[in-house]
Amino acid sequence: MKEYTLPRKTFLLWCIRVTFISILVFGGFMFLRRYSEFFRYLAIAVPFLYAVILIFYLPALFKSCKISFINGAVIIKRGVFINNCHILPFTRMIYAQTIKTPLSRLFKLKAITLKAARSRIFVPELSNEDAKSFLSSISKGGEL
Amino acid sequence: MKKTYRAHPLMILSFIKPFLFILILPFVKAAVQYIINKEINDILGLETVILAIITIWAVARFITFRLTCEADSVTVKSGVFFTKEATIKVSQLSSVRTVQNPLDMLFRSVTFNINTEAGSKRHPDFRFKLSLSDGKEVSRLLYSEYKPSRVHFSAVKVAVMAATTSSAFAGMLIGVPIINRVGNLIGVGISEMLLDEINNVSSKVQNFFPPIVNTVSLVFLLAYGVSFVYSFFKFINFKLRLGDEELEVRSGFFTRTRTSFKKRSVNNALIVQTPLMFLVRRYALKVSVGGFGESKSESQIIIPSGSYKEIKTGFSEYFPFLTPKGSPLRAKRTNGVKSRFLVWPTFYLLFVLGISIYLGLRFRDFDRLILFCSTVALAFVFYYAFICIFEYLKGELVLGENIYVRSAKNFRTCELYCPKHKIGQIKITRFWTDMVQKTCRIKLTVCSEGADNIRIRHLDNESVVKAVNSCFDLNV
Numbered sequence: 034m035k036e037y038t039l040p041r042k043t044f045l046l047w048c049i050r051v052t053f054i055s056i057l058v059f060g061g062f063m064f065l066r067r068y069s070e071f072f073r074y075l076a077i078a079v080p081f082l083y084a085v086i087l088i089f090y091l092p093a094l095f096k097s098c099k100i101s102f103i104n105g106a107v108i109i110k111r112g113v114f115i116n117n118c119h120i121l122p123f124t125r126m127i128y129a130q131t132i133k134t135p136l137s138r139l140f141k142l143k144a145i146t147l148k149a150a151r152s153r154i155f156v157p158e159l160s161n162e163d164a165k166s167f168l169s170s171i172s173k174g175g176e177l
Numbered sequence: 178m179k180k181t182y183r184a185h186p187l188m189i190l191s192f193i194k195p196f197l198f199i200l201i202l203p204f205v206k207a208a209v210q211y212i213i214n215k216e217i218n219d220i221l222g223l224e225t226v227i228l229a230i231i232t233i234w235a236v237a238r239f240i241t242f243r244l245t246c247e248a249d250s251v252t253v254k255s256g257v258f259f260t261k262e263a264t265i266k267v268s269q270l271s272s273v274r275t276v277q278n279p280l281d282m283l284f285r286s287v288t289f290n291i292n293t294e295a296g297s298k299r300h301p302d303f304r305f306k307l308s309l310s311d312g313k314e315v316s317r318l319l320y321s322e323y324k325p326s327r328v329h330f331s332a333v334k335v336a337v338m339a340a341t342t343s344s345a346f347a348g349m350l351i352g353v354p355i356i357n358r359v360g361n362l363i364g365v366g367i368s369e370m371l372l373d374e375i376n377n378v379s380s381k382v383q384n385f386f387p388p389i390v391n392t393v394s395l396v397f398l399l400a401y402g403v404s405f406v407y408s409f410f411k412f413i414n415f416k417l418r419l420g421d422e423e424l425e426v427r428s429g430f431f432t433r434t435r436t437s438f439k440k441r442s443v444n445n446a447l448i449v450q451t452p453l454m455f456l457v458r459r460y461a462l463k464v465s466v467g468g469f470g471e472s473k474s475e476s477q478i479i480i481p482s483g484s485y486k487e488i489k490t491g492f493s494e495y496f497p498f499l500t501p502k503g504s505p506l507r508a509k510r511t512n513g514v515k516s517r518f519l520v521w522p523t524f525y526l527l528f529v530l531g532i533s534i535y536l537g538l539r540f541r542d543f544d545r546l547i548l549f550c551s552t553v554a555l556a557f558v559f560y561y562a563f564i565c566i567f568e569y570l571k572g573e574l575v576l577g578e579n580i581y582v583r584s585a586k587n588f589r590t591c592e593l594y595c596p597k598h599k600i601g602q603i604k605i606t607r608f609w610t611d612m613v614q615k616t617c618r619i620k621l622t623v624c625s626e627g628a629d630n631i632r633i634r635h636l637d638n639e640s641v642v643k644a645v646n647s648c649f650d651l652n653v
Binding site for chain 2: 129131134153172
C-alpha cells in the first residue's frame, strides 16, 4: 500500500483561490447594492464566510484528503461535513488527465482526473514529482 | 517510437465556429454595410475587439495543442491557461473516427475524434484537426493499415437502407433548424413561404379527405424526403474494410467519415428490421461500440441492407466470437400465452374503435378527418399486433458465454448478440399475472453509456432464474 499526501503548497493554492473568489463575490455584491439593500447585507456576510472557510473549513478539508493505492485500486477519501470515499479499480480506469492552471503552474502543482466509464474522480493538486509517480503507478496497474 | 503532431491551422476556425452566428456574421454584415454605405454600426467597435480576443485565444489554443503517439499510448495536450494532458492506452480506445467535410478537403485536413468509454455522452473524448498526411499516419499507428478484405455496398443497398430507416420526424429535426437559421440569416421568412406553398399545393389536390389531411401528408412526405436525402448522402460510398482484429467503416459523399475500431471493442451486435424494412424483407446489421458516436445510441452500421441470409452470413464472418451457444428459452406455445401477448393490441384496437365511433357521432362535420385519423391509428395497432405475434413466435433468449436475445423494440424486430461480460444489468420483472402464470419478463442492458437494451416477455420464471444463476454464477 502506498499513500500520497498533499503538499502544503496545495493548501496555499486553495487559500489563494478562495481569497480570489471572495474578492470577486464581494465586489459583485458591492456593485449590486445600488439596486437593492439586500446585496449590502450579503456583501457584509462575505468576509465572515471567508474567514470561516479559511480558518476552519480549508484546514479540515486539507487534513481529510487521503490518497492511497491498495489491492489493485486507487482510494481517495475526503470531506468535512460529508465524508466521501472513492474507490476505483485499475481495471475499470480508462485514462488519466492532468490539469494545470496558471496558479498551480506557479506552485509546481498538478491536479489529476481519473476517468472510468460513467464516472470520474478528481485528485487534488499534487506536486509535479508525486503526480508523475502517481501516473506511472497507475499505468503499471498500481505497482509501486 | 514516439512522434508528436501539431494541429492543422483549420482548427482555429473550428474554435471560432460557435461564435459564427452571434459574432462573426453580424461583424461581417456591419463591415459590408460600412464599405457600401460608409455607415458605421454602433457596436462594430465592440464586436471588433471581442472578435480579436477570440481569434487570439483560438490561435493560442491551436499553437498549444500537441498529440503524441507512442507504441502503446496516445497523449493529448491542450489548453492555454488551463492546460490539460491526457494519456490513454491504445488498448483502452474504443474507436477512432475521422471526418472530412468539403472545407477539410479544400485545406487537406481531417477532423479526428478519439473515443473511449469514459467520455461524456454524445461527444467524443477528444476532437481535433490534423493535416491529411498526419491523420493517415496516426490512424496507421493506432490501427494497423493492413486490411485484407474490402466489402463495397452498392448505392442501391444504401438507398434501400436510407428509405427504410428514414422517418418524417427525423426529417423535421434536420430540416426545421436549417430553414429557420437560413431565414434568420438572409432576413426572409422561408418557413412562412414554404407553408404557404404547401397549403397552395395541397388545396389543388382533390380527394375524399379534407384539405388539412393533404397538408399534413405533404409536410410529412417532405420531411421524410429530407431525412432520406440526408441519410443517403451520409451513407453513400459505404465501404467495409476487415482486418483480423480491426474493422473500418467508410461512408459519405460531401462529408466523408471513417471509423476504425477493434472487433473486441464491440459491446454488442444487433440485427434490426424496421417496419419499412419488413415490407421489402430487408435487415441491417449494427454494432454498438462504447463511447462512440454523437447520437443517442453508440451504434455503427456494418451492413446497411440485406436479406436475412446475407446478414447472418456477414455476422458469422465478422463476429464469429459472438456466436451464442446453449439451449434457447422461449415463451410456451399455448393459446393462453398467445392471448397474453395480444392483450394490449386488443385493448388499443377497442380503444381506437370506441374513440373513433364516439368522435364520429359527436362531431359529424369532421367525419372524414376522424376516419383518416382512425385509419392511421388502426394501422399502428395492427403493426403492434404483428410485433407481439413476432415476439410470441420468434422471441427467444440464450444465456451462455455469449448472450442472444430475439425480440422487438420500438416497433422494430431485433436480434441482440453480446458477450456475457459486457452485460451491465439484468432486470427480471413479475406482475401479478406473471405470478399466477409462473412467468416473468427479462430486460438485458449492455454495460455502456448509451448502450442497447432489450426485453423479452412471458418466459417461464423458473427456467430463467436457473439459467441466469448458472450463467452468471449467482444465487437469486
